[in-house]
Amino acid sequence: GAVVSQHPSWVICKSGTSVKIECRSLDFQATTMFWYRQFPKQSLMLMATSNEGSKATYEQGVEKDKFLINHASLTLSTLTVTSAHPEDSSFYICSASFLVRGRTEAFFGQGTRLTVV
């Protein structure tokens, strides 16, 4: 099946620094990529939708200047958490979608655990 890879799997950074998370579709070209955030003991919340070559669409309440999304190619999307603070510590998961028999399906990465100290 299709594989989506996230890097890094976990990262610890100092408060005030920026962190970049990569999401790659390894064996297919993703028309759209999604970024989710998961708080401890909670479900996944969609943060933004990105299409290759265009600006990301952010969900209500998500700060676009804080969570920068770049979708430079059909196989790579990046999420940069700028000026990270401890409250940004979370589990971030990406997914990539492409057409399967006329319907779009999404495949998920393994997630990135961000800890801001």
Next chain:
Amino acid sequence: AQSVAQPEDQVNVAEGNPLTVKCTYSVSGNPYLFWYVQYPNRGLQFLLKYITGDNLVKGSYGFEAEFNKSQTSFHLKKPSALVSDSALYFCAVSPWGGFKTIFGAGTRLFVKA
């Protein structure tokens, strides 16, 4: 509004007993339905999905799910639970014509030896 409900925060089952994790949805059209499992500090692992056809879908690790259109439910089941099945389970739907995945809140399954 489109939504997915997992009414139980936690399900406790003894090893060897059957288990059911409940899911109902409110989505227009004919959505794709999914179950995912998440182990501590890990990403989502796909268990199974329903697109069309037979209402009973078989998936990974002996899990199966039953689609009931009239009740808009997609309950996850396993005939005999294992301690290693203890994890967080998410029900999800992908609405017709779109590809955003809507997740339920998750149900934590504890299987006791």
